[in-house]
Structures are given as C-alpha cells and as structure tokens.
Amino acid sequence: MAITSIKNLKEFSTNNDRFEGAHTLCPGCAHSMIVRELMNCTDDNLVISSNTGCLEVSTAVYPFTSWDTSWIHIGFENAATAVTGAEAMYKARKKKGTLKDNDAPVKFVAFGGDGSTYDIGFQWLSGAVERGHDFTYICLDNENYANTGGQRSSATPIGATTSTAQAGTHSYGKKEKKKDLVAIMAAHGAPYVAQLAPNKWKSMAKGFQKALETEGPCFINTVSPCTTEWKFDPKDTILLTDLATDTLMFPLYEIIDGHELNILYRPKNVLKVEDYLGAQGRYKHLFKPENKHVIEKIQKDIDEYWTMLQRREEARI
Amino acid sequence: MAEKFDLNDREVWDGNYAASQALRQAQIDVVAAYPITPSTPIVENYGAYVANGYVDGEYVMVESEHAAMSGCVGASAAGGRVATATSSQGFALMVEVLYQASGMRLPIVLNVVNRALASPLNVRGDHGDMYLGRDSGWIQIDAFNAQEAYDLVLCAFKIGEDHSVRLPVMVHQDGFITSHTAQNIYPLTDEAAYNFIGDFQPVDDLLDFSRPVTYGAQTEEDWHFEHKAKQHKALMDSRPVIDEVFAEFEKLSGRKYNRVETYMMEDADVVIVGLGSTVETAIVAAEELREEGVKAGVVGIRVFRPFPFDQVREALKGAKAIAVLDRSSPGGAMGAFFNEVSAALYSTDTRPLVTNYIYGLGGRDFSIDEAKRIFKEQQANADAGHITTDIQQFSGLRGPHLGYFQTQRG
Ligand SMILES: Cc1ncc(C[n+]2csc(CCOP(=O)(O)OP(=O)(O)O)c2C)c(N)n1
Ligand code: SF4
Numbered sequence: 001m002a003i004t005s006i007k008n009l010k011e012f013s014t015n016n017d018r019f020e021g022a023h024t025l026c027p028g029c030a031h032s033m034i035v036r037e038l039m040n041c042t043d044d045n046l047v048i049s050s051n052t053g054c055l056e057v058s059t060a061v062y063p064f065t066s067w068d069t070s071w072i073h074i075g076f077e078n079a080a081t082a083v084t085g086a087e088a089m090y091k092a093r094k095k096k097g098t099l100k101d102n103d104a105p106v107k108f109v110a111f112g113g114d115g116s117t118y119d120i121g122f123q124w125l126s127g128a129v130e131r132g133h134d135f136t137y138i139c140l141d142n143e144n145y146a147n148t149g150g151q152r153s154s155a156t157p158i159g160a161t162t163s164t165a166q167a168g169t170h171s172y173g174k175k176e177k178k179k180d181l182v183a184i185m186a187a188h189g190a191p192y193v194a195q196l197a198p199n200k201w202k203s204m205a206k207g208f209q210k211a212l213e214t215e216g217p218c219f220i221n222t223v224s225p226c227t228t229e230w231k232f233d234p235k236d237t238i239l240l241t242d243l244a245t246d247t248l249m250f251p252l253y254e255i256i257d258g259h260e261l262n263i264l265y266r267p268k269n270v271l272k273v274e275d276y277l278g279a280q281g282r283y284k285h286l287f288k289p290e291n292k293h294v295i296e297k298i299q300k301d302i303d304e305y306w307t308m309l310q311r312r313e314e315a316r317i
Numbered sequence: 318m319a320e321k322f323d324l325n326d327r328e329v330w331d332g333n334y335a336a337s338q339a340l341r342q343a344q345i346d347v348v349a350a351y352p353i354t355p356s357t358p359i360v361e362n363y364g365a366y367v368a369n370g371y372v373d374g375e376y377v378m379v380e381s382e383h384a385a386m387s388g389c390v391g392a393s394a395a396g397g398r399v400a401t402a403t404s405s406q407g408f409a410l411m412v413e414v415l416y417q418a419s420g421m422r423l424p425i426v427l428n429v430v431n432r433a434l435a436s437p438l439n440v441r442g443d444h445g446d447m448y449l450g451r452d453s454g455w456i457q458i459d460a461f462n463a464q465e466a467y468d469l470v471l472c473a474f475k476i477g478e479d480h481s482v483r484l485p486v487m488v489h490q491d492g493f494i495t496s497h498t499a500q501n502i503y504p505l506t507d508e509a510a511y512n513f514i515g516d517f518q519p520v521d522d523l524l525d526f527s528r529p530v531t532y533g534a535q536t537e538e539d540w541h542f543e544h545k546a547k548q549h550k551a552l553m554d555s556r557p558v559i560d561e562v563f564a565e566f567e568k569l570s571g572r573k574y575n576r577v578e579t580y581m582m583e584d585a586d587v588v589i590v591g592l593g594s595t596v597e598t599a600i601v602a603a604e605e606l607r608e609e610g611v612k613a614g615v616v617g618i619r620v621f622r623p624f625p626f627d628q629v630r631e632a633l634k635g636a637k638a639i640a641v642l643d644r645s646s647p648g649g650a651m652g653a654f655f656n657e658v659s660a661a662l663y664s665t666d667t668r669p670l671v672t673n674y675i676y677g678l679g680g681r682d683f684s685i686d687e688a689k690r691i692f693k694e695q696q697a698n699a700d701a702g703h704i705t706t707d708i709q710q711f712s713g714l715r716g717p718h719l720g721y722f723q724t725q726r727g
Contacts (some may be wrong), residue, residue, distance in 0.1 A: 045526040049391065062540050065531035070523040072394050073533035074417045078387035081379065085349060085391025086523050088375040092346040093397055093524065095373060098517075100525050124387065127380030 001043040002209040015040040018068040025058040028234025030224040033198040041205040044105040049083035051116035052076035077121035079110040084133035108135035114155035115145040129217040136211040142226035150229035154179040159294040167285040185219040186255040192218040194254035199241035231281025243276040261312040320370040330502040332463035332495040337362035339470035342510035346397030349377040349388030353407035355492040356430035382407035386414035393423035396519030405432035408446040419454030424477035425485040432492040433679040441680020442492030444644040456486040457622040491594040576620040577628040585614025587695035588639040602688035629661040637699035638670040673709040
C-alpha cells in the first residue's frame with residue numbers, strides 16, 4: 001500500500017523505516033537517502049536485491065545487516081535477474097498456495113549503481129525488462145564506479161575527471177557523452193520510466209509509488225551525489241542535488257508506456273551549468289582557459305536536451 | 318494442478334528426454350533457462366510440458382546462462398524448487414554464479430550435459446566443463462547412461478533439498494553419447510517420483526516476511542574463512558545423506574547406486590578408473606579380457622564431489638596397476654582426475670602403479686579396443702612391477718605419440 005503522508009517531511013521520514021542508520025556509507029552519501037525514500041513510501045512487503053557496489057558493501061557486512069526486509073545480493077551485474085527470479089517464485093508459490101501469507105502484497109525492487117546498471121549489468125536489466133517481470137529497478141546514478149575508487153562508467157559526463165579517464169596535460173577528462181539510459185529503457189516499452197532526484201523528495205516518493213503500483217517492469221534513474229568522488233563537503237549533498245536539478249544537468253521527468261513524457265520539475269530560475277560544475281572537485285580543471293570549450297559544450301548539450309524534453313512533452317506522442 | 322502425463326512402465330528415451338521427465342515429475346516451482354547444445358532438448362522438452370499444462374510452475378527463458386543461474390539463485394532464495402540445464406560455454410558463463418549459489422547454500426539442481434570448452438569451438442562431449450565446476454562447492458553426480466540421468470536427477474532434488482545438506486547439485490551426463498542416444502528407460506510413476514522427492518520445505522525464505530533474511534552479505538578476512546570451512550563441511554557431511562537417498566531409491570526402483578561403482582573388482586589386478594559413459598565401454602572391454610585370462614576390473618566415480626576419497630582407496634586396494642582416464646585437456650599438468658585418484662592412493666600400503674590417459678577430447682570416440690589396449694598396458698606394468706610407458710599419454714590421438722611425464726624404464 002502506498003503511504004499517503006508524503007506532505008510532511010518529518011512524518012514521511014519516520015514512516016515504516018526498514019533501513020537501519022547503522023551502515024558504513026560515507027557521511028553525506030545520497031544512496032541511503034534514496035533507499036529511505038523508497039522504503040518510506042510504501043507499506044507493502046519488499047524483496048530487494050542489490051548489485052555489488054557502495055550500497056551493497058556498506059549495508060550487509062556479516063554478521064550485520066541494515067535491511068529489515070528481504071534482501072539479496074549475488075553479483076555486480078545480476079540484481080535485476082535475481083529479483084525477477086524471486087518474483088517468478090512468488091508467482092509460482094502464489095499459484096500453488098505455498099506462501100505463508102498468500103494475500104499480503106509483495107513488491108520487488110532492484111538497486112544498482114550506474115556502473116552496474118549502465119555498463120556491466122545492462123544485459124541483465126534489458127532481459128528482465130523485456131520479459132515483463134513485475135519489478136522496479138532503481139539506478140543510484142553517481143556517475144562513476146565509486147566502490148572501486150572512482151573509475152569512469154558510461155554514465156560519467158563529458159569533462160569529469162575519473163581515475164580511468166583523467167584530466168591531465170593532454171586530456172580534459174572523460175571525452176564521451178553520458179549514455180542516455182532513461183531513453184533506452186523507455187524504448188524497451190517499460191510501462192513506467194523516470195528520472196528522479198532525492199532533493200525533490202515528494203516527486204521522488206510519488207515516482208517510486210507509481211513504479212511500485214504499476215504492473216510490469218519499471219525503471220528509475222536517480223541522481224546520487226557522491227561526496228568522495230565528486231569531491232564536495234558531505235554537508236552539501238542536497239545543495240549539489242539542487243544544483244544538478246536547477247541547472248538541468250539532471251532534468252526530472254517520467255515516460256509512461258514508452259512514449260508519454262511528463263516533465264516533473266521546471267526550475268523557476270534555470271542556473272548556468274558553471275554553478276554546478278564549480279561546486280565540485282571533479283570538474284575543477286574545466287575552469288582553465290584551455291578547457292572553456294568543454295563547459296560550453298556541456299551547456300549546449302543541456303539546452304538541447306531540455307528543448308527536446310519540452311517538445312516531446314508538448315507533442316504528447 | 319498439472320495435467321497428468323501418461324507413462325508406460327518401459328519407455329524409449331534419450332538422456333535429455335529422460336532428464337526432462339525427471340524435472341517434470343519433480344514439479345519444479347521455477348526453471349530459468351537458456352539453450353545450448355547438447356543440453357538444449359532438456360529445456361525444449363520442459364517448454365513443451367509447460368505449453369501443455371504438465372507443469373504448473375514458472376518457466377523463465379532468460380537472455381543468457383549467467384542470467385539463468387542468477388534467476389535460479391533469486392528464485393531458490395525465495396523458497397521453492399528450482400532447476401536448470403546447461404553445457405560447455407553456457408556452463409562457463411555460469412561459473413561466477415555457481416559459486417554464489419553454493420555460498421548461499423541454495424539447493425538448485427543443474428543438469429550438465431558435458432561438452433568440450435572452446436577454443437576451438439566444438440559441440441561434442443568431453444569433461445572440460447565438469448572440471449571447471451569442480452571447486453564451485455556443488456555436489457556433482459555423474460550418470461553413465463540415460464536411465465541413470467533420469468534416476469539421479471530425482472535423487473539430486475532429494476539430496477540437495479535435505480535440510481542437513483542444503484547445497485546445489487549438478488547431475489552430469491556425456492554430451493551426445495548419453496544425451497542423444499535412446500535406450501529403454503524404466504520410469505517411476507509421477508506419484509512415486511514426487512513422493513520420493515517430497516514437497517519443498519523452505520528455510521530462510523525471502524518471501525517469509527515474518528522473519529526478514531539477508532542473502533549474499535559481504536565477509537572479509539574476519540569471517541570468509543569460517544564460511545568456506547563450513548561450506549566444505551556441509552559438502553563432506555552430505556556423504557551419508559547421499560548414501561541414504563541412494564538406498565531409498567533402490568527400495569523404490571530396484572536400481573542400486575553407490576558413490577563409487579565397482580565392476581569385477583574382487584580380484585582385479587588391472588583397473589580402469591573413469592567417469593561417464595566411458596565406464597560402460599571399459600566394463601565391456603574388461604569382460605572380454607577376462608575371457609583371455611586378464612584380471613581386469615573397472616571403477617566408476619559416481620559422486621565426483623564430495624570426492625569419495627575413502628571409497629576410492631577401498632575399491633583399489635587390491636589392484637596392481639591402474640589407468641586413470643581424464644576426458645579433459647590437462648593444461649600443463651597431469652590430468653585433474655588422475656591427481657585426485659592418485660592423492661587418494663598415495664598413503665595406502667598397497668599403492669598400485671598409476672598411469673594417466675588423456676582421451677576422447679571434443680567427442681573423439683572411445684572404443685572397446687582402446688580400452689582393451691589400456692588394460693593390456695596395465696598388465697605389462699603389473700607384470701614388470703613398474704611403469705613401462707610414459708606416466709601420461711594421449712590415447713586415440715592422431716599423429717605422434719605424446720607423453721611428457723616420463724618414468725624411468727626398467
Ligand atoms: C564481475 C565483477 N567485475 C568487477 C567487480 C568490481 N566492482 C565491484 S563494485 C564496482 C563498481 C561499482 O560501481 P557502481 O555500480 O557505479 O556503484 P557505486 O559503487 O558507484 O554505488 C566494481 C567495478 C565485481 N565485483 N564484479
Ligand atoms: S564513495 Fe560515494 S557513493 Fe560510495 S559511499 Fe561514499 S559517497 Fe556514497
């Protein structure tokens with residue numbers, strides 16, 4: 001059941017908490033906020049799987065666990081398949097009547113970092129969505145392989161420096177554009193796809209609720225600022241998220257049934273991308289004169305993408 | 318409820334069909350699968366049972382073998398009966414997840430129709446894939462023919478799901494030789510088969526929300542060692558359970574299985590130790606040689622993991638010269654199977670002479686004549702009291718004789 005009290009943050013934050021604070025994520029890591037926003041938006045029983053990555057290694061270190069619900073981790077790439085295996089078992093056991101409580105609603109959720117989702121786990125995610133399992137996949141997009149020390153992923157934006165796409169005398173960092181995974185997942189025909197952010201917690205909770213309530217495979221990409229690899233002060237996580245959404249570096253929107261696009265957040269004042277880039281260490285080198293063109297390119301890409309989203313929303317196709 | 322499937326007391330089935338019938342009778346909750354030669358018909362036959370209502374579980378056709386085993390892990394952790402099938406490259410793609418399944422103590426059943434590993438690409442049978450799985454913490458049972466493939470798949474569910482075991486189980490059969498050759502099969506009735514296996518009894522079930530469980534946690538040096546030691550113990554402790562299940566199956570079917578199978582071993586001087594369909598070829602060769610006065614015997618390893626160390630020693634204690642046959646490329650060493658059998662024999666008082674034959678790679682035929690030649694070489698060793706050939710040889714290879722590990726000739 002969806003929880004209705006998502007107007008008041010204080011109330012919302014204490015709903016049905018099934019995620020213990022005693023984890024070892026870095027202070028200021030947005031991963032835990034996103035997990036809480038998911039856990040607190042529903043009363044339903046949850047079966048959760050996680051790919052290998054920061055969330056997994058920080059929340060289930062034997063003999064401890066942060067998860068007060070059913071949780072499984074197998075490998076770096078296969079959380080989508082693991083949870084859909086559990087979903088298939090749920091269907092089989094429901095049919096056969098071998099569940100302890102045959103009537104209690106159960107929801108299936110997989111978490112992956114951008115590395116495990118955009119890169120190595122892409123095939124498993126695509127397969128699980130194609131098969132139409134009833135589950136929600138949530139990508140914690142911190143735009144790098146944080147758990148292994150900040151290597152580039154195909155979600156890393158142009159111009160960011162990472163340990164494997166470094167800025168240096170001959171390089172401005174990552175050269176390739178971020179993969180548009182949201183569009184790819186929408187193209188799978190998933191009934192609900194969205195890009196959300198933890199600072200806009202009401203729309204995040206609503207998006208999660210929609211995904212949980214929609215029958216079939218749903219995909220959600222959430223920006224998850226990483227204090228360690230983006231290099232900002234842990235107290236500024238929400239500030240960074242605000243900058244990500246207000247510069248439209250990370251626009252928030254949903255796509256229903258692969259075509260109907262709705263923009264979920266329209267900043268009153270759209271900020272220049274420099275404000276976002278300047279607030280973190282991984283883009284510091286872009287402010288050197290020789291890299292000015294990279295900032296211009298990023299701004300141009302943002303503007304074009306935003307125009308495209310607005311046109312698609314208006315077109316209602 | 319699933320539709321009733323009419324079976325005769327005697328059917329003519331190949332090994333894949335036999336295995337798929339055992340899966341049907343087990344009334345599995347979730348099968349997640351991906352096809353690969355020569356195990357494909359298992360998955361296809363099962364698909365036909367699904368399409369015609371003979372099973373009422375879920376059948377998930379995933380996008381790869383890695384996903385097949387990943388789906389099986391998620392499904393098994395959610396508290397029901399789970400199985401799949403594969404061979405060769407598919408098995409190789411599953412390897413990462415095989416370790417994860419056994420580490421989480423999930424009683425998944427995997428039909429492995431053995432096939433060579435590329436490169437070069439080859440669809441025929443050898444045991445390269447079997448060895449790839451040998452340290453993955455699964456129980457590994459070997460069927461020598463199609464009847465056994467049927468019987469042992471039924472046993473596999475009962476062994477793996479036993480609460481004192483809770484381990485995944487592989488059942489091997491030889492690609493094409495066993496999987497695609499038809500023979501008379503004596504199936505159990507659906508009722509007898511299902512009653513033998515019993516209902517699935519979940520433990521630590523993801524779908525039991527009264528007691529949330531965490532699967533697949535991280536452990537570093539502070540706990541990993543203990544977990545692995547316990548997993549090894551669980552494998553070793555499965556031995557009496559396997560024996561009990563085999564005994565119960567014998568009562569039901571009249572067919573007797575042992576962790577180590579012995580043929581004409583009461584007085585054998587010269588012995589072939591083998592796996593899979595080769596065991597039957599060696600038996601025929603031994604019978605023929607017995608008529609010529611050669612005291613030949615055969616030992617077939619039925620349960621490859623946990624390795625039946627004591628039983629191998631016991632079976633081979635009277636032998637003078639033995640040949641251990643490895644159907645996989647040794648990769649710069651003695652054959653893996655040779656090493657295991659030799660390790661079992663090394664500390665016995667009556668240590669026989671042991672040689673290693675590499676044979677049948679990529680489906681190369683292993684003939685009765687070849688088995689006879691091997692027995693005769695062992696007879697020469699036994700008569701001389703020392704090894705008269707290279708310790709390792711490639712048997713049945715076109716071209717020059719290959720032997721890299723030599724002994725001093727007398
Ligand atoms: C098959 C495999 N390859 C590589 C790794 C090593 N590895 C573990 S986590 C990780 C990166 C995780 O990055 P991401 O998915 O973005 O999650 P994050 O840690 O950033 O939250 C890598 C490369 C692994 N565990 N398994
Ligand atoms: S490295 Fe980044 S993603 Fe990982 S726990 Fe720290 S802040 Fe979170």
